[in-house]
Structures are given as C-alpha cells and as structure tokens.
Amino acid sequence: MQVEVTKDFDVTAEQFYDFMVKSICEQIQEELNLEVDPAQIKAGYTHKMKSTTKDGNVEKIRYTIKEAKRAEKFVTVFTSAKRKTRCSYTFVPTEKGCKFTYAVDINFADSKYEPKGFRGKISMISARNRAARQINASYDACKKDLKEQAKENKRLEKEARKADSSENQESEA
Secondary structure (H helix, E strand, O other): OOOEEEEOOOOHHHHHHHHHHHHHHHHHHHOOOOOOOOHOOOOOOOOEEEEOOOOOOEEEEEEEEEEEOOOOOEEEEEEOOOEEEEEEEEEEEEEOOOEEEEEEEEEOOHHHOOOOOOHHHHHHHHHHHHHHHHHHHHHHHHHHHHHHHHHHHHHHHHHHHHHHHHHHHHOOO
C-alpha cells in the first residue's frame, strides 16, 4: 500500500527539517526514555521498541533511519514481523518556503495482513487523511516553534542592548 501527501509550506526546507528532527528527538525521549541529540538523528540510527496493535497484541518494531540529508530528504523504515513501512520525507525549496512530500510504502510480510477490496480502499483513504492531518499539525507546531524562537531572540537582544547601555553609562561615569 502506498500513500503520498504533498504540501506547500511558507517555512524553509531547513526550518521544517530541523523542526522534524527536534520532534523525533522529543518523541524518542518520551516513548523510550532515551536522551537523543539532534546530531544523532542521521543515517544508520536505529532503535527497537514495542507497540500494542489494535487487537491488543504487542509487536516488536525496529526503527531505522536509512537516509538523512538536511533539508533534502529523510527516510525511515519501521520493521515488524507483519510488515515493513518505509516513510520518505522530501523537501524542495520554493520561492515562498518549501514543497514537502511525505510518502509511505507499506509491505506486508503475508498477504493475509493486507487490507483488500473495499476495506483496502477505505484503509488507503484513511491513511492518506491521517498523514495529511499529521503533516498539517507538524507544520502548525513548526510555525508556533519558530514564532517562539523569534520572540526569545528579541527578548535576548533587548537584554543585551540593555546590558550594553548600562555598561556604557558606567564607563562614562
């Protein structure tokens, strides 16, 4: 099963890529209680985790970063006994920001696990809509994060000007 969603963003490819890597670090910290630095999020990074399926079974999943080129492409693979999911994130700079494409390709270990017919179509539509919602939520969170960073930078600049001003006044006295 393949799903692809493309969105135009008014943030740069670098900004969205960096936000995505930061989010991955936070997710690993939250889910696995592992401290991960953004510099570690690169091709070859891997970890194992357990996940509970809809039917209550626990499955082991291996998460691997296959490719990580800042502001160009990011590819991850989730492998379990039942399926292999390859997620590809592509960033293309545009005049207004970037065009972001998320593509997911799910290969089932056994065809009995793959949704077929009407159920398969519903599953694909549902997966595409879920991906679009997640991308929109990530974009909104990225914009909010950038706004907070700008606000913090302004505050720090103001403090630095204030400190420079008081140092100048002291040296004049």
